[in-house]
Amino acid sequence: MGLFDDAVPGGNIAKPLVIALGALLVGKMLSGKSSQPAAPQAPQEPEPADTTAEADGGLLGGLGGLLDKLKEAGHGTAADSWVGTGENKPIAANDLGKALGAQTIKMIAERTGISEQELLKQLSTALPGLVDKLTPGGQVPSQEQVASAWRK
Template sequence: MGLFDNAVPGGNITKPLMIALGALLVGKMLSGRSEEQPAEPQAPVPTPAGTGTSADGGLLGGLGGLLDKLKDAGHGGVADSWVGTGQNQPINANDLGAAIGPQVIREIAQRTGLNEQELLQQLSVALPGIVDKLTPNGQIPQNHQVASAFNG
């Protein structure tokens, strides 16, 4: 996957995890369409009311929205460590789930076919490295830059 090589321990990013990360950070993977199928020009995928989904920013408004959720839940130091240039701090799967919110976790679990606890476990392991890779200079990229990282 290029950018995401070695972003997670073992370097293995499964397709369900990529769908989950895309749903959180990009939003374009919400349809669950496989990469082999061409994208049809159509209206954005409808999303449940109240999820805060933006058209191109994932379920939480992109990377910045995810980091804001973590900060609001009291995990700002952890989130800042992922963006900064130092050591990435880990996050507990349950803390991550509480920060993201049960409705968003349920939505992503349905899209990926993973159960919610397995999804949170995989995300808690993958997100520190992925966010670190997406923010090499300690700067949060624009949503379109994050999207191109997933497409590239």
């Protein structure tokens, strides 16, 4: 997948990480959900907020939502370095987990079939390079541009 060339150390990432990144950045495109319509059921409770946000671009509202979450959690310097044109600052797996929230991490781990700890380890390694690649020239693209880049 061209998007991951040079964005992730080694450029060759496992399918669970692709699913996890897709769930964060482009929502239902790689959500791991079946495209088959669900069988009719008894009246359902309202969908959780995370599912609603997914329709708008990822579990956190796409790339912009992800960056906002990181900034709100005190990791704005790292997030800004990924968007900027300089060196990408690292983020610890534990810090990333706190920023994204336990519910989001649990949901993605369930979709990918890997442990929450392994998921955070892989995401903390992959996100800096991927966000850097998605933000050439220091500009955050629209959700449509992110989705388009994801399909390449």
